[in-house]
Amino acid sequence: MTRFVLISDSTLSYEYRNFPLLDFLPCAPGKAIPERVYKFLKGPAPPAKPNGETVFAPYAIRKLEASLLTKFKREEIAVAHEDYLENFVKDDTEIIAVSTMDPLGIGPTTMSYYALFGGNLDAWVRRDWDKLMDRINVVRKGKKAKLIVGGPGVWEFTILRDEIEKYHYDYVFSGEADDIAPMLFDQIASGDIDKNVFRTGFVSYDENFKRVTINDPLFLSRGFSKAAYPRLEEIPRIVAPSMKGMVEVMRGCGVGCDFCEVTLRPLRYEPTENVVAELEINAAAGITNGWLHSDEFFGYKHGNLFAPNEEALSELLTAVMNVKGIKTSNPTHGRVSIPAGYPEMMEKLSKILKTGPRNWIGIQTGVETGSDELAKKHMPNKTLPLRIGPDGSWLDIVWQGVYVETKNYWRPAFTLQVGQNEETEDDNWQTVEMINRLSNSYSEGGRPFEFTVTPLVNVPLGRIKSRSLNTNMLTKDMMAVYYASYRHLSKMATRDGFRDTDGNFLSRIGTGSLISGGGYLMMKYIEKRAAKMGVDIEKVKHYGVEHSREITSLSALARA
Ligand code: SF4
Numbered sequence: 001m002t003r004f005v006l007i008s009d010s011t012l013s014y015e016y017r018n019f020p021l022l023d024f025l026p027c028a029p030g031k032a033i034p035e036r037v038y039k040f041l042k043g044p045a046p047p048a049k050p051n052g053e054t055v056f057a058p059y060a061i062r063k064l065e066a067s068l069l070t071k072f073k074r075e076e077i078a079v080a081h082e083d084y085l086e087n088f089v090k091d092d093t094e095i096i097a098v099s100t101m102d103p104l105g106i107g108p109t110t111m112s113y114y115a116l117f118g119g120n121l122d123a124w125v126r127r128d129w130d131k132l133m134d135r136i137n138v139v140r141k142g143k144k145a146k147l148i149v150g151g152p153g154v155w156e157f158t159i160l161r162d163e164i165e166k167y168h169y170d171y172v173f174s175g176e177a178d179d180i181a182p183m184l185f186d187q188i189a190s191g192d193i194d195k196n197v198f199r200t201g202f203v204s205y206d207e208n209f210k211r212v213t214i215n216d217p218l219f220l221s222r223g224f225s226k227a228a229y230p231r232l233e234e235i236p237r238i239v240a241p242s243m244k245g246m247v248e249v250m251r252g253c254g255v256g257c258d259f260c261e262v263t264l265r266p267l268r269y270e271p272t273e274n275v276v277a278e279l280e281i282n283a284a285a286g287i288t289n290g291w292l293h294s295d296e297f298f299g300y301k302h303g304n305l306f307a308p309n310e311e312a313l314s315e316l317l318t319a320v321m322n323v324k325g326i327k328t329s330n331p332t333h334g335r336v337s338i339p340a341g342y343p344e345m346m347e348k349l350s351k352i353l354k355t356g357p358r359n360w361i362g363i364q365t366g367v368e369t370g371s372d373e374l375a376k377k378h379m380p381n382k383t384l385p386l387r388i389g390p391d392g393s394w395l396d397i398v399w400q401g402v403y404v405e406t407k408n409y410w411r412p413a414f415t416l417q418v419g420q421n422e423e424t425e426d427d428n429w430q431t432v433e434m435i436n437r438l439s440n441s442y443s444e445g446g447r448p449f450e451f452t453v454t455p456l457v458n459v460p461l462g463r464i465k466s467r468s469l470n471t472n473m474l475t476k477d478m479m480a481v482y483y484a485s486y487r488h489l490s491k492m493a494t495r496d497g498f499r500d501t502d503g504n505f506l507s508r509i510g511t512g513s514l515i516s517g518g519g520y521l522m523m524k525y526i527e528k529r530a531a532k533m534g535v536d537i538e539k540v541k542h543y544g545v546e547h548s549r550e551i552t553s554l555s556a557l558a559r560a
Contacts, residue, residue, distance in 0.1 A: 003076040004185055005088045005145070006065055007136075009100040009153070011128050012058040013082070013243065014042045021413060021452055026124040027102065027110040029117045038124055045083070046243075052084025055285065059246040059293065060099045060151050062238035064181055070236055071182035079240070082132065089139045094189040096136055099151035103129040106156050106464050108415075108456045114469040115457045116482065116526065121467065133167045146170035146188055150177065158202050158214070159464055174202045175221045176251075179234035184220070196225040211264070232268040238278050241285035246332075247278040249316065250294040255306060255335070257366075257379040259420070259458075262295045269301050272319045283325030290320045290329035297331035297363070298338035306384040308338050310345045317352045329353055330361045336401035336412060337383045341391070343404045355409035360450065365412040367453075370395055370434030371427035374420055392554070395434050399441065399557050402451055406443035411450040416485065418478040419458035428477035433544030435484040437560055439491065441551040452492055453485045476533055480540045483530045486523040487541070493519030 016022035025033070025041055047055040057065070057079045068077050078088040089096060102110055105123035113123065136147060149157070150173040157164050157172050170188065177184060180197065187193050193200075202219040204212055213221075222228060229251075238247070252267040253260070279290050294300065301312035320329045330353075339346045355361055366382075369375055375382070375394040388394050405412055416431060441449045457473060474482065531537050545551075548560040 001076065001092050002078045002088045002090065003072065003092070003094045003189070004068060005078050005080050005085070005093055005096045006057075006061050006068075007080045007082060007085065007096065007098050007132075008054075008058045008061045009098065009103060009125075009129060009151070010082050010132055011125050012099075012101060013046045013054065013056075015044075015046075015244070017041060017043045021454070024109050024454070026128060027105070027107065028113050028124055029119055030122040030124055030127050031119055032113070032117050033124065046081065048081035048084055052081055052087035053079050054081040056241050056243045056287075058099060059238070059242040059248065062240060062242045063178060063235070063248075064097065064099065064150075065240065066236040066238050067178050067181035068185060069239060072185075082135070085135065085139050089143065089145055091143050093140075093143060093145040095146050095148060095185055096140060097185075098132070098136070098147070098149050100129065100149060100153040101125075101151060102153050102156070103149075104153075104156040104160055105129075106159060107153065108458075109454065111459050111464075111469075112454070112456045115459075115473040116529065118470045121469070137168055148173060148188060150174070154202075154219075155204070158204060158216075158219070159461055161216070169218065171220050172202075172218055173220050176229050177222075178236065179230035180222065180226060188220075193220070195223060197223045199223040229266055229268075232270070235268070237274055238281055241282045241287060242278075244291050245279070245282045245287040245289045245326075246291040246293050247275055247282070248293045249275055249297070249331075250300055253294075253296045253299060255296060255299065255379070255381045255384075257368075257382055259378055259417070267299075272316055275316065276319050276323055279320060279323045279326055283323055286325075288325060288327040290323065290326050292316075292320065292329060292331045294331065295333050297334040299335075304385075306381060308342055308345060310342070310348070313345070313349060314352060317349055321352055321354070328359055331363055333364045333366075335382055336365050336367060336398050336405075336414075337386045338401075339404040339408075339410065340397045340401035341386045343407075346404050346408050346410070350408035350410070357409065359409065361408075361410040363410060363412050365414050367398055367414040367434075368417050369420065369423075369427060370398075370416075370431035371423075372430075374423060374427050377422065378420060395430075395437065396554060396557065398434065399438060399551075400554065402438055402441070402449050403443050406447055406450045407445075411452070414451055414453040416453060416455045416481060417458055418455060418474070418481050425475075425477040428481050429543060431481045432484045432540055435481070435488055436542070436544045437551055437557060439488040440545050440549060440560070441557070443552075446552075448495075450492075451488075453488055455482050455485045474533075476530075476535050479526075479530045479533055479535050480543075483523075483526050483535065483537070483540050484543075486519075486526045490519040490523035 011026040080088050102125045105126035110123045148171045154172050154174045198220045200217050201213050201215040250269045252265040253262045256263050298308045301309045372394050551557050
């Protein structure tokens, strides 16, 4: 008997041709990408076991499964493949639990596309979510199975609270549940919720970024008798393979950027043996990459002033690369100031990771701005242990970081923000300057700087609630940042579009053509929109690189 059926938001279950940044594809508006193109770029459907369970599941689902297995029997839990949901949802099924990241399509990346294309909330993430919810509700119709939703995207239901009745959720759970999931499932199944363990309502943040709890009977979160977060030893290891080989190396961050919720969570470092044990599960299923999740990899067991702990990082990566079957590995997120300040350590880590022209290390990095003023205001510790001023400008630090990364075959995927608090026009032009200078720079041996850059727009929650997501969300200077970013992305897509795709010859040709052609079309679309708004296109193209077409050193950067 399957008491609990776990399933993931389907946008998190595809490989997206394993092309860098293509995981963001579902954030695009439905009207901007034809269904045929969307489906092709998503890649083939994920594999299923003969009984209909999924072979690989997103890490959050695997963690939930592991937690439930601490109390329930294996046969009581199924991690279902979307196409075979019926195999598991029967009359005696008690709960269907879904994990999600951006169900309503109002996450930061999705918002950044609405700023360009406007229109209704109909991004592909939301289309796929609606489809999954319809399907689940059809399958459970007439049965007792309750529907609960959790995961990092549930905050979206608190924003668009008025329109979620259609999904017929029994509960939405917000927060980490590794230690309490068995209790949660038991109590929801029996309908007897202990208000000390689980409180109704959700945690949100007020205008001063202070935690507040809002009462709402649909939402559950950790109650007063429980610590706000599980301790490290209460987080069980996954027992079955995760999507794309993801394993967690730490939770929390502590750097303290004022716009970031992660920094409010306590720091928990996974010991090497846990990381290795989870990688072994993945490797046994044929996964050859270890994708190391954290919000700030270089902060793993860091020293004073967030100085990287070279010994701990080397030990961790050595252990990862020694796992039988693991051939490559990359961290999910990391700050750029560490490569800038620690080139020798980066060389050492790169040797351990066996980086090279066919093994680039992709890493997401929040650069956020090109402005010293904004960086100092909103993320004063992000540069540590380097400091804006004594160690150069923020642009100097970022430039030095990308120089070292490119030299060692690391490719950062930068995100930028426009619409920050107290942002000025000049701040955004400094960001344009940063993009242009990096885009025209070369590392050792004449290798062009490798990085992607994705601009995100901060949309006030009130505006999301009012759904007035038209294209006038961007001012001219914000649009200049978008245009400069997409000019660089188009250049990268042309350079790497064919090289970095996988699959057979035909699918590589198809993916490569769509990516390089799509990158160009997107850039031209933004150029047209920007010109229509009155943005000086020639100024954006040359801003910050008037005097030099090639920047190969920090002194050349200063002269550019
Ligand atoms: S470094 Fe990244 S994860 Fe850490 S607080 Fe800043 S934005 Fe958040």
